[in-house]
Amino acid sequence: MTADRERPGPAKIGYEEWNAAFRRLREDIGRGGGGAPLLDYLDTPRCFVELEGDSRLRRLRFDNSPAALRLWSFLLSENDRLAAARREGKKIVGVLKDLGTAPLLAYAAPDVVAFYPDGAWWIPCLMEMSEGLLRIADAAGLGDEVCPVRATLAAFLNRAHFPIPDLLVAAVGACCDDMSCLMQRLADLDVPLIWWELPYRRDGAGPALVPFVAAELDRVRRAVGDLAGRRITDDMLAATIRKANAVRALLARIRDLSYGATPVPFPALETQICEMLALHFCSDLDECLRVLEDVGDEVEARVAARAGVLPAGACRVVWVNPVADLRVMNLFEDAGGALAGTEYLFRHALDPIREDIAPLEALAEAALRDPMIGTAAYRARLVIDEARRYGAEGVVVSGIPGASHSATEGLVIRQEVERALGLPVLEIVVPPVADAAGGQLAARFEAFFEIIRSRRGHA
Amino acid sequence: MAVRAACSHVPRELLEAFGLDASRLIPPGTVESESRGEARSGAAACSWCKSALGSLESGDIWIGGATCDQMRRALELAGRAGGAESYVVGVPKTRTPEAEELFVREVEALAAELARRTGRGLDRDALRRIVEARDRLRAQMRRVRRGLSGSEFTALVHLEERLPAGEMENILDRLPPPAGRPAGIPVLVSGSPTTPGELGWFRLLERAGLDVVADATCTGDRSVDFVVEIAAGEEPLRALARAYFRRPPCLFSRPNDEFYAYAGRLAAGRGARAVVWRSVRGCDICGLEAPRAERLLGLPLLALDMSYADTDSIRVRTRVEAFAERLR
Numbered sequence: 001m002t003a004d005r006e007r008p009g010p011a012k013i014g015y016e017e018w019n020a021a022f023r024r025l026r027e028d029i030g031r032g033g034g035g036a037p038l039l040d041y042l043d044t045p046r047c048f049v050e051l052e053g054d055s056r057l058r059r060l061r062f063d064n065s066p067a068a069l070r071l072w073s074f075l076l077s078e079n080d081r082l083a084a085a086r087r088e089g090k091k092i093v094g095v096l097k098d099l100g101t102a103p104l105l106a107y108a109a110p111d112v113v114a115f116y117p118d119g120a121w122w123i124p125c126l127m128e129m130s131e132g133l134l135r136i137a138d139a140a141g142l143g144d145e146v147c148p149v150r151a152t153l154a155a156f157l158n159r160a161h162f163p164i165p166d167l168l169v170a171a172v173g174a175c176c177d178d179m180s181c182l183m184q185r186l187a188d189l190d191v192p193l194i195w196w197e198l199p200y201r202r203d204g205a206g207p208a209l210v211p212f213v214a215a216e217l218d219r220v221r222r223a224v225g226d227l228a229g230r231r232i233t234d235d236m237l238a239a240t241i242r243k244a245n246a247v248r249a250l251l252a253r254i255r256d257l258s259y260g261a262t263p264v265p266f267p268a269l270e271t272q273i274c275e276m277l278a279l280h281f282c283s284d285l286d287e288c289l290r291v292l293e294d295v296g297d298e299v300e301a302r303v304a305a306r307a308g309v310l311p312a313g314a315c316r317v318v319w320v321n322p323v324a325d326l327r328v329m330n331l332f333e334d335a336g337g338a339l340a341g342t343e344y345l346f347r348h349a350l351d352p353i354r355e356d357i358a359p360l361e362a363l364a365e366a367a368l369r370d371p372m373i374g375t376a377a378y379r380a381r382l383v384i385d386e387a388r389r390y391g392a393e394g395v396v397v398s399g400i401p402g403a404s405h406s407a408t409e410g411l412v413i414r415q416e417v418e419r420a421l422g423l424p425v426l427e428i429v430v431p432p433v434a435d436a437a438g439g440q441l442a443a444r445f446e447a448f449f450e451i452i453r454s455r456r457g458h459a
Numbered sequence: 460m461a462v463r464a465a466c467s468h469v470p471r472e473l474l475e476a477f478g479l480d481a482s483r484l485i486p487p488g489t490v491e492s493e494s495r496g497e498a499r500s501g502a503a504a505c506s507w508c509k510s511a512l513g514s515l516e517s518g519d520i521w522i523g524g525a526t527c528d529q530m531r532r533a534l535e536l537a538g539r540a541g542g543a544e545s546y547v548v549g550v551p552k553t554r555t556p557e558a559e560e561l562f563v564r565e566v567e568a569l570a571a572e573l574a575r576r577t578g579r580g581l582d583r584d585a586l587r588r589i590v591e592a593r594d595r596l597r598a599q600m601r602r603v604r605r606g607l608s609g610s611e612f613t614a615l616v617h618l619e620e621r622l623p624a625g626e627m628e629n630i631l632d633r634l635p636p637p638a639g640r641p642a643g644i645p646v647l648v649s650g651s652p653t654t655p656g657e658l659g660w661f662r663l664l665e666r667a668g669l670d671v672v673a674d675a676t677c678t679g680d681r682s683v684d685f686v687v688e689i690a691a692g693e694e695p696l697r698a699l700a701r702a703y704f705r706r707p708p709c710l711f712s713r714p715n716d717e718f719y720a721y722a723g724r725l726a727a728g729r730g731a732r733a734v735v736w737r738s739v740r741g742c743d744i745c746g747l748e749a750p751r752a753e754r755l756l757g758l759p760l761l762a763l764d765m766s767y768a769d770t771d772s773i774r775v776r777t778r779v780e781a782f783a784e785r786l787r
Contacts, residue, residue, distance in 0.1 A: 140750070141747060141749065141750035141751075142747060145741070145743065145746065145747075146743065146747065170713075172552045172553060172713040173551065173552050173553070174525050174528075174531070174549075175528070176528045177527050177528045177529060177711075177742075177743035177744050178743055180527075180528075180552070180711065180713065180743075180744070181743050181744065181747040181748070183713065184713060184714065184715060184748075184751070185747075185751070187713075187714055188751070195552075195553050195713050195714065196553070197551050197552065197553045197555075197557075197558055197561070199525075199549050199551060199561060200525030200531060200547060200549040200550075202547060202549070205568075212557065212561050215557060216557070375535050376532060376535055377535065377539075404527070404528040404529055404532075404743060405528060405532070406503065407500070407501060407503035407504045407505075407529065407532070407741070408500050408501055408503075408504055408529075408532045408533070408535075408536055409532065410501070411500070411501055411536070412535065412536070412539065415539070
């Protein structure tokens, strides 16, 4: 996508500025690809606030590029896309937990789309609790002691957010307790559900588990094929893996440019969304590729022009875990931080899937690289690799309230990072709407960045 | 070498067949151990894992299962704390034949690890002998169960989990005949496993007029309700692993229908009129099941969420007494 007229330089803008700029941006996007038709999902941020109730958008700051607007619109319009798929007679598969693997089995089938209902954990943030999902979950027995993913059960109960899937595919095994309990509750609902085992991976034991996991995924493949009314062949799966790898290659390019360049060319919030697209392509694999190509071009152009959205002296850190409140990524950058690597629970979904072996084995291998099914020390090594790759100066472990893995893994990551790299580590906890904790979080970020800056002085 | 089996899914017979001092790690369940463990785990870990970490002894090897997320992470912390080493056995959550075969391979991998550490191979005859001895003990404990109160039986299970088979056999042989149980309202206890520090909690139930006739935790009836059958010509290690997989499963299995089928049979068979569902603080797997348990077991249910400071707290006592009143 290219813009013919001169555009303002890269910057982060607020909600009102974003709405005001929308007309120009929409025209820019429309002209992309030699006068291509306007994208049907592209809409003003105000529209998502007023029609969808995504009021949190009013309090966020966004990248000002057309590519970012397209990215946001693509993300926020997913429920419409799923509803349209249902109207068109497509089958909808809800995938739970495995993050990045089982959706490929669905996308390999014609007329099947997949999404993660557990993505509902962001709804309380986006709608600033106005939707009442956490209250519904609480009444259903999943209270504050459970991670915000409990909003998923509520979204199934009130049926107000996404179409109820035709099939649920639940990865259980070495998953966190919250997800395991949530999945058991969903299994009580009147939705067909297939369990598959994603086993614990002792260090070094992954390869021996590949045949087992491949067989589990084959069961899932047959179930999805039955739903689709057509057998999913290895060739169909291989073609989908190639497309998924194209997404992952684009993400690798965006990550390298965004996390490795100074000044930082693209904001933390938008890079987080880009990474999330790797999981299930926001229900449209082909469009996901185009959205990420746009972002990649934008980021590349900014790096070439040495233009960025953050000051050159920002403190570069690896961020661990996604945040339930998106606004915290703004807060982090406003306090002087910049991303220099991430581990959002799904590093395996960013790595290329092998194309030189049988597709199910390749998917099994990919699933077994899941950072959450092994030791916390393994995950810490991913963080350390990321810090080395992008020259990070510190690590922020963003705990998820109530999440079983968050109870102890921050400690291990801290110890390993300090031992291997001598970098400071900040542990925080981010609730779904962190406004009340905003002052405390800002103060902690600022103190952490002071430490990083003082270390620069001594380096 | 002292080995502690940190989960009931670890076949203790295998550890003993290697001649190891092998007992099950049942945390003390005291406020002191929980506090000490919290210093190693952080505040958000469950009380069981904290108390276990707080009881860490130098030189131990902890062998546990990747059962719940907290347990496997506690094992990792134990291994890092400097006082112990740890080994995690993959315990599948699904209940398919393929999952059973995966568990068999995990137990075989454990046997290989033990052989590496001890420098000797698995003695199959020794394994057969210890399997027979433990089966005899389990059978004896099932026989005496009905004559014992909930607190007495739990104490017996705790002993069995800690002592060598021979010593336990002596205790059971010398067990005096039951003194007669005070009449009470028959209840099933379920949820998290119980610790020695919580025997007082059982007595609290009994004092309130409840009679724990059944206990579906892995420190209750579920710990002895299975038999290891080695078919003629069968590899004893495979038979052992298969039996541990097929024993009444823990709540963490998915789906956990088999657990409820077992608990339902146990409650009906013993005439339980109600359920006391106790979960330790921070345990999602047990705590979040309470609403399902009430529905699936179809009995009045008291849900208690307890740290080890609550064992005999006024809060818990009042709730137990109110529940007992409701049942009268």
